[in-house]
Amino acid sequence: QSVLTQPPSVSGAPGQRVTISCTGSSSNIGADSDVHWYQQLPGTAPKVLIYLNINRPSGVPDRFSASKSGTSASLAITGLQAEDEADYYCQSYDSSLSGWVFGGGTKLTVL
């Protein structure tokens, strides 16, 4: 069981908007640890999608955005495209565990 909780799967049609939640606790997200998001395409290594809660690395389309509030964070993808079909993971730091933690991952299916 992951310290950060994500829905196992989400889906949406091309052009639609989807959101992926990441729920933590008072020892990680709620302790003001930053949240980061990764995209993992099939058969490849993860790639950072959003860092420090809201920032996109260069090359990441502005269709991807994220937010953080309280003990949760959320990734939003607008204008869904077939190429967005991937696994998405949130990540933060947990002060109780003295280590970094990932969410269980969410598989995005573009219908």
Add this chain to the structure above:
Amino acid sequence: EVQLLESGGGLVQPGGSLRLSCAASGFTFSGFAMSWVRQAPGKGLEWLSGLTGSGGDTYHADSVKGRFTISRDNSKNTLYLQMNSLRAEDTAVYYCAKAEGRTYSNYYFDYWGQGTLVTVSS
């Protein structure tokens, strides 16, 4: 261009040992914390171990504490993971990752290697 290249994976029997290496290039290796992250077949990402740029401070997840040891040789720009007392549940792809951030609470992993597969089986 930042590159991370893992090696050392393979088939090992339960109870055996293996040492993974990660050769880094394209950045000032000693200036950045590094980590190992693994992914069991069909499963999610699991952070295992991390260490500071100097190697003076190391951190391990409870699942591997006492069995795995992370280290680095800054003169060789190489990160290591010594894995002992391996179990079937350690079977996974192991990634090394470069950490970015000012403090532990905001570290994230901005570059990843391609991964090396470790299979623990008799």
